[in-house]
Amino acid sequence: MKRLTVDAAGWRSAAVETAREGGRLGALWGSERAVHALLVQHAELLWLTLQTADSYPDLSDLFPAAARMQRAAADLYGVRAGADTRGWLRHDAPYPFVRVEGEGVHEIPVGPVHAGIIEPGHFRFSVVGERVLRLEERLGYKHKGIEKRFEEMSLEEGVRLAGRVSGDSTVAFAWAYSMALEQACGAPVPPRALWLRALLLERERVANHLGDLGSLGNDGGLAFGLAQFSRLKEDWLRTSARLFGHRYLMDRVVPGGVDCDLLRTGIDELLGEADALEAELRSMRAIYYDHPGLQDRCINCGVLAPRTAAALGVVGLAARASGIAMDARVFPGFAPYGELQPKLACHRNGDVASRIVVRFEELFESLGLARRILGGLPAAETKILLPQAAQGSCGVGWIEGWRGEVFVALEAGAGGRVGRCHPHDPSWQNWPALEHAVIGNIVPDFPLINKSFNLSYAGVDL
Amino acid sequence: MHKILLKIAQVGICTEKPRAPDEALRVASGRLNDEVLQLLGRALAIRHVDAGSCNGCELEIHGVNNPYYNLEGLGIKFVAGPRHADMLLVTGPVTVNMEEALRRTYDAMPEPKVVVAIGDCGCTGGIFGENYASCGRVSNVIPVDAQVPGCPPEPAAIIQGILTAVSAVKDRGQD
Numbered sequence: 001m002k003r004l005t006v007d008a009a010g011w012r013s014a015a016v017e018t019a020r021e022g023g024r025l026g027a028l029w030g031s032e033r034a035v036h037a038l039l040v041q042h043a044e045l046l047w048l049t050l051q052t053a054d055s056y057p058d059l060s061d062l063f064p065a066a067a068r069m070q071r072a073a074a075d076l077y078g079v080r081a082g083a084d085t086r087g088w089l090r091h092d093a094p095y096p097f098v099r100v101e102g103e104g105v106h107e108i109p110v111g112p113v114h115a116g117i118i119e120p121g122h123f124r125f126s127v128v129g130e131r132v133l134r135l136e137e138r139l140g141y142k143h144k145g146i147e148k149r150f151e152e153m154s155l156e157e158g159v160r161l162a163g164r165v166s167g168d169s170t171v172a173f174a175w176a177y178s179m180a181l182e183q184a185c186g187a188p189v190p191p192r193a194l195w196l197r198a199l200l201l202e203r204e205r206v207a208n209h210l211g212d213l214g215s216l217g218n219d220g221g222l223a224f225g226l227a228q229f230s231r232l233k234e235d236w237l238r239t240s241a242r243l244f245g246h247r248y249l250m251d252r253v254v255p256g257g258v259d260c261d262l263l264r265t266g267i268d269e270l271l272g273e274a275d276a277l278e279a280e281l282r283s284m285r286a287i288y289y290d291h292p293g294l295q296d297r298c299i300n301c302g303v304l305a306p307r308t309a310a311a312l313g314v315v316g317l318a319a320r321a322s323g324i325a326m327d328a329r330v331f332p333g334f335a336p337y338g339e340l341q342p343k344l345a346c347h348r349n350g351d352v353a354s355r356i357v358v359r360f361e362e363l364f365e366s367l368g369l370a371r372r373i374l375g376g377l378p379a380a381e382t383k384i385l386l387p388q389a390a391q392g393s394c395g396v397g398w399i400e401g402w403r404g405e406v407f408v409a410l411e412a413g414a415g416g417r418v419g420r421c422h423p424h425d426p427s428w429q430n431w432p433a434l435e436h437a438v439i440g441n442i443v444p445d446f447p448l449i450n451k452s453f454n455l456s457y458a459g460v461d462l
Numbered sequence: 463m464h465k466i467l468l469k470i471a472q473v474g475i476c477t478e479k480p481r482a483p484d485e486a487l488r489v490a491s492g493r494l495n496d497e498v499l500q501l502l503g504r505a506l507a508i509r510h511v512d513a514g515s516c517n518g519c520e521l522e523i524h525g526v527n528n529p530y531y532n533l534e535g536l537g538i539k540f541v542a543g544p545r546h547a548d549m550l551l552v553t554g555p556v557t558v559n560m561e562e563a564l565r566r567t568y569d570a571m572p573e574p575k576v577v578v579a580i581g582d583c584g585c586t587g588g589i590f591g592e593n594y595a596s597c598g599r600v601s602n603v604i605p606v607d608a609q610v611p612g613c614p615p616e617p618a619a620i621i622q623g624i625l626t627a628v629s630a631v632k633d634r635g636q637d
Contacts, residue, residue, distance in 0.1 A: 069517035091559045112563050117510045117523050120560060140512045141559045145595035161589055167614065211521070224466055230528035231476065250613065287465050403580025415590060458517045
């Protein structure tokens, strides 16, 4: 990671250069009298900081996902860029949605409280009959001041909060936070800790994919799928609780290593579990792929074309289902994944069915990775004591969570406190893509399409 | 089709017995009389509102309907709107941006109604606490009858909290 302080011209030219070289915007956020961008240039990260009290150059023409990040920074710090001046996190002013006009067009407002057990957010559909002409999302309902809360914490404590940015990605965020802090201290983590972190990250991926495949079956009219996959997920969570002490593995990844370990009996149990789950997955996959009703709902539904996905800068699972081969475990391949040789799952139809196929393939791959980890777990300590990070030292964590790449940018404050911490969820990049994927579909297919992306509200509202 | 039937037959029924109500989870009593509570307990309709959680509690609330816990088997189900709900299940510290939506959901529910706060954040504000964007615990915004601590609480504990809120108060002498 390289960090540069730039002026307005340098801010813009670095972004233009990155876009021209096929790079992307990882994250953009504000702080007191400054704005920051994380640019991903192949395997390198460039952290730009621009001192400004009011306005700075807009990047949303190069990276469309920047628009909402810039609006969030404007709400929190008054630093502005871009044409859209509507509040994103601040909900204290009227919010004019873009109106679609024409004969027979009407609007359906949905949320913030939804009909199911879901996070809050508002969706505004403009429809003719049942067909969606336009969807506009309005989020920010879960904004609870996480970045400010970090600043009240010690660097050590901060990992607990990072693990609660988005509860379904607690391992990914806790690891990214720890990675950032370890970078700031310049302390290498013992190999056994890294391998156990990878095991936990794969367990998180499996738990979420199992849950999603169940929900997707249910939303596609196959309630049997929900019953079976939620049973498999519960078995999986119970094993996590028994062997690692928490069903969702919260607070297991800590700066310096991990707060858990595995004995021989645990390794044997996990190997047996992987075999059993693989057999169940094979039978469930055959049922899903052979079920005419489910296939009818999923094929060609909610298509995110590869070209649209690339233009929007979509990342993670959604990108891999739309023909974009990206996975930070594979490239640049953070430790220990270089040794584990993960295989990337990629399809190019970009529909709900494609996102189901990617999930199945990633489940099998995660079980394979788990076997490799369990078979080669290095013998060493699981945690080291980190030296105190010097004030102003900084680091960036970059982890491929189950949903996509998670970043945590961390700057140490005085006396072992957090100076500034920005956790970035891949949903920032992917929410705008959902607006495109639903165009031309019918309203009743929205829950299915939405679930196939399963984006985080908490992770972006902060 | 035969693959589906075969799977159902192989798996069988794995539902477990729920935990008995626990008075320790009750934070307010006497808001509804015992007779009403017992009626509610037999066919309860629950509305869930996420008022600002990290989404961890939602994962476990989903869990209460998996085949191991099978809440619907007890006659308790989640409904899509507040107007036909008896119970409100609330997660998260209540964000400033969700405060009005939560109040309006509560107001839209018919009497008699009960509220259960789920998770450490719902009970106390949790790690997020109160700040410019967070009102903290659920009871800072609407009255709460029972609360289930945990980060996140397991499905069995959530069901226990729900059953506690709709069970008759054990010892009236302590009110």
